[in-house]
Amino acid sequence: MLKEFKTFIARGNVIDLAVGVIIGSAFTAIVTSLTKNLINPLIGIFLGKIDLSGLVLTVGQAHFRYGDFLDAVINFLIIAFVVFLMVKGITKLMPTEEPEEEATPEPSSEEIVLTEIRDLLKQQQETTQQQTKE
Known part of the structure; x- marks a missing residue:
């Protein structure tokens, strides 16, 4: 103590x-x-x-x-x-601290893969919708 x-x-x-x-x-x-x-x-x-x-x-x-x-x-x-x-x-x-601009972090490999999957699913859905309209 x-x-x-x-x-x-x-x-x-x-x-x-x-x-x-x-x-x-x-x-x-x-x-x-x-x-x-x-x-x-x-x-x-x-x-x-x-x-x-x-x-x-x-x-x-x-x-x-x-x-x-x-x-x-x-x-x-x-x-x-x-x-x-x-x-x-x-x-x-007193010096004022300028707020630093937050750098956009590089996407992780998981995010890149998930983004690619999302884009492929969108493409696939658009293709399916076009085929059903024809």
């Missing part, structure tokens, strides 16, 4: 996934900082508040922190857009 686990871990896909998760978490920190320190102040200029996380709707005893939600939505949109650009760029860089 330990040997199978070692083989599983050594596989390239698992290592690629681990690297992707680590880079993804670091990228998320960068995007969060971008949103909090640059984008929110720009939005705050139009809303009159610089800190969106402070936006709260209070109904009775309930506090709805829609500012934090807006921060999360902005973070998501930025991350999704950057991932879209990365996938688009990688797709352009």
